[in-house]
Amino acid sequence: xxxxxxxxxLEEIRRxxxxxxxxxxxxxxxxxxxxxxxxxxRRRKPAGDKPPEAK
Amino acid sequence: MAEKRKVRVLLADDEAHVRxxxxxxxxxMGCQVVAEAADxxxxxxxxxxxxxxxxxxxxxxxxxxxxxxxxxxxRRSKKVAIVMLTSLASADVVEQCLAAGANxxxxxxxxxxxxxxxxxxTWLAHMxxxxxxx
Numbered sequence: 001x002x003x004x005x006x007x008x009x010l011e012e013i014r015r016x017x018x019x020x021x022x023x024x025x026x027x028x029x030x031x032x033x034x035x036x037x038x039x040x041x042r043r044r045k046p047a048g049d050k051p052p053e054a055k
Numbered sequence: 056m057a058e059k060r061k062v063r064v065l066l067a068d069d070e071a072h073v074r075x076x077x078x079x080x081x082x083x084m085g086c087q088v089v090a091e092a093a094d095x096x097x098x099x100x101x102x103x104x105x106x107x108x109x110x111x112x113x114x115x116x117x118x119x120x121x122x123x124x125x126x127x128x129x130r131r132s133k134k135v136a137i138v139m140l141t142s143l144a145s146a147d148v149v150e151q152c153l154a155a156g157a158n159x160x161x162x163x164x165x166x167x168x169x170x171x172x173x174x175x176x177t178w179l180a181h182m183x184x185x186x187x188x189x
Contacts, residue, residue, distance in 0.1 A: 028146040032173070035149055038117050042153050043180065 061087040062178060067124065068113035068140060073163065077111060077140070095119030097135060099127055101129055101134075109136045109178060112157075114148065122152060129156030136181040158189065167185035 030038070057118035064086045068074050070090045071093075092098035096119040097111065108126060114169045121133045121139060139152045139160045144149065159177040174184055 030144045030146050030149050032144075032162050032165055032169070034146075035144060035162070036173075038149065039153060039159050043184070 061085060062109055063087050063089045063105065064089045065092065065098065065105045065107040065110045067095065067102055067110065067121070068114065069093050069116045071112075073113070073140075074166055078168060080167065081174065083109070084175065086163040093117075095121055095124030095127075098124050099131075102128060102131065107135065109138065109181075111138050111174075113140045114152070115142075122148075122155060124126060125152060125157055128153050134185060138177055174177075 056105050062085075064081050066074055066077055066079065066081075067139055072092050074093075078091070079090060086109070087106055090101035090110045092101050095112075095141070099119070102110065112121045112125060112128075116124075125137055125139065128135065137156065137159045139149075139157045140163055141148070141160065142163050144160060144162050158181050159173070161173055165173065
């Protein structure tokens with residue numbers, strides 16, 4: 001009879017899904033203040049802006 | 056003299072109680088909810104029909120998620136203001152939404168007065184951007 005270590009399998013799947021980097025790093029959750037600051041920053045510097053090309 | 060027109064809002068969230076709450080919030084601000092959608096696909100259909108000024112868009116929805124709907128909405132209109140709604144503001148998702156053209160990102164757990172102020176500020180900033188042509 002084959003015994004499966006489900007916890008270990010799950011951990012391997014998670015590792016694979018994250019590109020082999022592991023999943024122990026918690027995702028950063030932003031506060032509304034942080035979101036506001038980020039949005040303001042983006043407004044000042046629109047996403048479409050590209051740095052001038054070097055000649 | 057031109058009559059002041061109400062800001063027309065499309066509200067998309069798969070949870071009926073959230074729609075009810077947000078509808079009451081924006082209604083109390085003098086806005087008019089012109090359509091309600093329960094998923095992203097429905098939001099796109101209703102957007103075409105109603106041409107709202109502001110879209111309040113949940114991220115996690117069935118059929119079509121909010122980020123996919125956001126991308127499509129932004130492709131259809133540069134003028135509409137789009138505010139994403141989320142329960143958990145994961146940094147990568149927030150950045151993804153802003154990069155995809157969302158004007159702002161709102162946490163649903165904000166106190167009522169802050170929620171109103173954030174929507175108002177976002178709308179005013181959007182109007183300013185439209186006037187200045189950015």
